[in-house]
Amino acid sequence: MSDAREKALQYARQNGERFLTELKEVLSIPSVSTDDANKADVQRTAEWVAEQMRGMGINNVQVMPTDRHPVVYGEYLEAKDAPTVLIYGHYDVQPVDPLDLWETPPFEPTQRGENLYARGASDMKGQVVATLKAIESIMQNGGLPVNVKFIIEGEEEIGSPSLVSFMESHKDMLAADFCLNPDAGMLGADKPSIAYALRGLAYFELRVFGPDHDLHSGQYGGAVRNPANTLAALIAGMKDENGRVTLPGFYDKVRPLDEEERAELARLPMDEAFYLEQTGAPALWGETGYSSVERVGARPSLDVNGLLSGFTGKGAKTVLPAWAMAKISMRLVPDQDPDEVRQQLLRYLEENAPEGVRWELETMHGGHPSISKRDTAGVQALSRAMETVWGTRPLFKREGGSIPVVADMQQILGIESVLTGFALPDDHIHAPNEKQHLPTWYRGIEALIHFFYNLA
C-alpha cells in the first residue's frame, strides 16, 4: 500500500470523532426541500457544504442559485493526465411526518447503539459527508491523485426540478469522465454492493370532486357519486389480481429480464425471508411470475403514497365529502418514460372516471429509469476498494429506488455513474427514525479513500 494512501487512512481514523461531530452539525439543519417554510434552512445547509469544501482546499466553491434551492459547486483539478470524477450528492431531506413516531426528534441527531438517528442521516447527508471526509483525508496527506468536481443539489427529494436545466447550461463546467453517486445503498453491513440499475419515477396527485360542498350522508347518501368511493374504485382498477398495472400500454416498453440476469439476481442475498424481515409485512405479494428482488429491481410498480378525504378525526362524522385526494406514484424500469406513463394514466382516467365527478391530475415529479455498464474503470476501482475494506467482493444489484440524475447525466453530460453509498436496507429512509449505521459509515469513508487512489 502506498505511503500516501496509508497516511490518509490513518488520518481518517484519527479524525473519526470530529467527522461524526460535523455530520451531526449538518443533520441538525432541517433542510426539508418540499416545504417553503424551510427555505432558509435549505440555503443554510448549502452554505455549510460550501464551507466544508473551502476548508478542505477545494477551489472555485460556489453556492449557485436556481429557481428554488441552490446547487453547491466546487472543483480540484490539479492531477494532470488523471481522470476527472464528478461527485453528485444532495443536501436536502424528506419531510418528517408522522412526527409522533420518531423516538428522538428528527433534527436532533442521537446515537443509540451503533446507529445515528436523524432525518438525512442515511439519505444522504451521511453519504455526502463521508465523501467529503474521504477527500479531505487524501488532500491532507499528499494531495488528490485524480481531479474532482462537485455537484451537490438541494432539490433531490422534490424531483430535482432545476437540475436538468442547470446541467444543460453548465455542460463544460461539469465535464468529467464519469460520476460518483453515493446515493445508493448496500445490502447489509457485511454485504457491500454496487447498483447498476435504477428505477424511474412518475408521481401524481389525483383529486376527485363530487358535490360542491360536504353533504350530510343521510340527507343525500345514495343520490350522488361519493368522491371518496369513486377515488377508491379508480385506484382499485389500476392493478389487476396478478399485481399488474392496468394503465393502457404500461408494459409496452418494459425491457424483459434475460435468463442470465435472473440467475444473477437470484444469487443476491435478498430472498423472500429478507423482504419479509425488512418490511415486517404479514406476507409478500407482487406481480405474478417474479421474485421479490425482481419485482423491486427490474419490474415497475404502482403505489398509493397518500389518501385524504372527509372526516379523519376521532369518532364519527356522517359527512359525504366534497372531494377526495390520492398521491399515486409508479416506479419505472428501462425503457419506460415518465411522460408516457402520465399519458397512460390520463387515458385510464378519461376512460374510467364516471359521470357525477370531476377530476384533476397534478404531476408532482418524474425521473427516467437507468441501467449502467458494469465494466468501467470507475466501477472496477470501486469494486476493488470495497473488497479491500470488507474482505469480500461487492454484489451487483438493481436498485428499486429512483435517482433520475443518473439517466439525466447519461443524456446531457454523456457520462455513466458509479453508484454506491453506505446506507443499509433497515435505515428507514423516508420514514420515522431514519438512521445511519456508524461502523458502515466509517468503512465507507475508507472505501472511498481506496477508490480515489485506485483510479490513479
Added chain:
Amino acid sequence: MSDAREKALQYARQNGERFLTELKEVLSIPSVSTDDANKADVQRTAEWVAEQMRGMGINNVQVMPTDRHPVVYGEYLEAKDAPTVLIYGHYDVQPVDPLDLWETPPFEPTQRGENLYARGASDMKGQVVATLKAIESIMQNGGLPVNVKFIIEGEEEIGSPSLVSFMESHKDMLAADFCLNPDAGMLGADKPSIAYALRGLAYFELRVFGPDHDLHSGQYGGAVRNPANTLAALIAGMKDENGRVTLPGFYDKVRPLDEEERAELARLPMDEAFYLEQTGAPALWGETGYSSVERVGARPSLDVNGLLSGFTGKGAKTVLPAWAMAKISMRLVPDQDPDEVRQQLLRYLEENAPEGVRWELETMHGGHPSISKRDTAGVQALSRAMETVWGTRPLFKREGGSIPVVADMQQILGIESVLTGFALPDDHIHAPNEKQHLPTWYRGIEALIHFFYNLA
C-alpha cells in the same frame, strides 16, 4: 282563535328579538360531543337548557348524568285528562372541521341576510330553542293545555350510546302518549313537511395494516401489498356498477316500496333538479331503477365518510404507508338491522381481504331505521298547525337521515314520534357554514304554539 292562543302568538312576536339573543347564547357554547376536550362545554350546554326550563316554570328539572354526557329532563303535568307529549331534542353538535371553510367562526353566531350561521343553528339547537320558546309563550299566557316531558340529550351526534339504557331505566318517568321530535327538517322555506320514515345507520372505521413501518416506495414498491391500494380495492368492491351494495345479504330485509308510496313520493317537490341544486354535484347517480327521492328516503346507501393514509401534505413523499383508514357508513331502511349489517360487512371483509394485510373493524355507532303511522292525533295536530302558519298543507316525506331514537322509543316506550323541525335542505348541517333560516325559525315557533293548542 282562542284568546289564549292569540296572546301566546303575540307574546312570541313581541319577544322574538330576545328569543334570538338566547339562541345565539347557546350556539356560542362548543358542545361537540365526540371530542373529550369539549366535555365541560357539553355539560355547560346542558345546564343552559335546564336553566331555560326552570325559568319557564317547568317542574322537576334535572341534569341527569350518564356514562358520558347528561340528559336534561323536565316536566309540566298540570293538564288533567289531556295527552302527555314527550319532547325529544339534543343539545350536542357535530365537529366543525374543516374549520378553514367557515366564513365566520362556527361558535360565533353571525347573521347574514335572513340566515343565522353557527354550528348547531339548524341541527338542532335552533329547533330545541324554538320548542322551548313556543312552550314559554303558551305558559306565559294562560298555561299549557297539554302535559309535557322533556328528554334533551347530549350524545346524538355520537350515536346516543347512553340513551337506550337511560330510557330503559326511566320508563315510568318518560311515559307519554307520543313523542314530538323536531330533529327532522322541511323541504323548503315555503314547503312545510312532516317526516314519517327515517333511515338507520351503521357506521364503521376500517383500518388496513401492511408493513410494520412506513417503507420507501422505491426500495420495496412491488414486493408487498400496499394497505392504501388494498383499502381502495375493498371499498371499490362494496358497490357494484348499478350502485347496489354488495355486502352479502344486504338487501334481504329491505322492505320494497309499493306503487302507491312511489306515486306519493313522486309528487314531492324533490325532483332531479332539486337534488342537483342542493348537492352541486356534476350529475346525480345512485341505485339503478330508483329516483333520487327514493334512493335517499327508501333505499339503503353506503358512503365513505373519511379516508386517511400515508403522506397527505404538500408536495411528494415516496412512502409506502404502513396503514390506511376509512370511515364507512351505511344508511339503512326498514327492516334492516345495524347489527346484522355489521355481520355482513365482517363477512365481506373476511371473504375479500387479501393475504399480505391485516385489518380491524371498529363499530362507531348504529341506529335502527323506522317508519311511523301518519294518522295519529299528534300528526294531525301538527299538520293543521303547519297549514295555519304556512297556508299550505304539509308534505309527507321519508327522511334520508337517521334518528335512531325514534325506533328506540317505539321499542322501549311503545310510543310513536311526530317528526318535524324547521331546518331547510340547504342549511349545510354537519358541514361548514351551517345555518338556520330565521323567518322559518320564527314560523316554526308559531306552528308549535298552534300544535300544542290543537292537541287540547
